[in-house]
Amino acid sequence: MITKLSHVTLFVKNQDEALDFYVRKLGFAVHTDHTMDGGFRWLTVTAPHQPDLEIVLMEPKAGPMLDEEAAAAIRLLLKKGVLGAGAFDVDDCRKTYEDLKARGVQFAGAPQERFYGVEAIMRDGVGNWFSMTEQKVAAAKSEA
Amino acid sequence: MPQSLDHICAFIDRHCAARMTVPRLAARAGMSTFHFIRVFRERTGTTPHQYLRARRLDRAKYLLVATPSPVAQIAADVGFRSLASFSRVFQRLTGETPVEWRRRRRRQPYIPGCFLKMYRVEDR
Numbered sequence: 001m002i003t004k005l006s007h008v009t010l011f012v013k014n015q016d017e018a019l020d021f022y023v024r025k026l027g028f029a030v031h032t033d034h035t036m037d038g039g040f041r042w043l044t045v046t047a048p049h050q051p052d053l054e055i056v057l058m059e060p061k062a063g064p065m066l067d068e069e070a071a072a073a074i075r076l077l078l079k080k081g082v083l084g085a086g087a088f089d090v091d092d093c094r095k096t097y098e099d100l101k102a103r104g105v106q107f108a109g110a111p112q113e114r115f116y117g118v119e120a121i122m123r124d125g126v127g128n129w130f131s132m133t134e135q136k137v138a139a140a141k142s143e144a
Numbered sequence: 145m146p147q148s149l150d151h152i153c154a155f156i157d158r159h160c161a162a163r164m165t166v167p168r169l170a171a172r173a174g175m176s177t178f179h180f181i182r183v184f185r186e187r188t189g190t191t192p193h194q195y196l197r198a199r200r201l202d203r204a205k206y207l208l209v210a211t212p213s214p215v216a217q218i219a220a221d222v223g224f225r226s227l228a229s230f231s232r233v234f235q236r237l238t239g240e241t242p243v244e245w246r247r248r249r250r251r252q253p254y255i256p257g258c259f260l261k262m263y264r265v266e267d268r
Contacts, residue, residue, distance in 0.1 A: 007256055032253040033212050042255050065262040
């Protein structure tokens with residue numbers, strides 16, 4: 001029986017730049033950084049409260065699964081910065097927004113009130129954008 | 145609402161790197177510190193402090209073999225206040241320094257096969 005998601009792929013333009021963003025700016029942890037014979041670099045990071053979900057930072061390259069046309073298509077999407085990769089939970093959106101901005105993280109705008117909480121949209125600089133959301137349920141729990 | 149010991153253990157498992165004290169854990173369980181330690185030991189065979197330390201060392205052992213992080217960074221990441229205290233505890237409980245542990249057990253990381261196939265890397 002499947003129990004949980006263990007790995008998720010995040011295509012990035014450049015693994016070194018992605019490492020700088022996710023680890024040094026967002027505070028994620030390096031789970032594995034291993035370069036195999038032939039140059040394949042297996043680089044995974046984990047979010048602070050999800051040590052058992054590895055986010056695979058992968059540069060799109062041609063191989064058995066992706067031909068060069070497909071890999072180029074993904075690189076183009078990353079270059080345009082239009083891949084909406086996902087959403088992060090945050091405990092205090094406005095404070096985190098200020099902290100991350102000070103570290104050079106790019107946002108689409110200031111945090112906005114939504115019916116589900118407070119949300120800001122950020123770019124990782126390597127082709128993806130994320131929502132960063134302080135959910136109302138989480139906020140209510142933390143105030144309790 | 146007081147949490148059960150199962151919840152307390154799960155909390156320690158998930159947040160072992162965070163700063164936590166036995167009195168705070170006792171408060172979560174709705175018990176006095178003395179009573180909490182006694183009940184915890186009866187249930188698990190170890191004290192809360194020993195349980196926390198074991199979880200931190202488990203995490204450190206994994207990070208030592210699966211990541212390239214410096215030992216000092218791993219010590220901080222798993223919740224130790226200093227490299228010295230981490231190394232001392234690690235060696236006392238395992239018989240090896242963290243560096244020795246890493247050197248003897250460094251292995252290929254776990255890479256799911258679907259990723260290996262994507263880039264035509266030979267399976268191990």
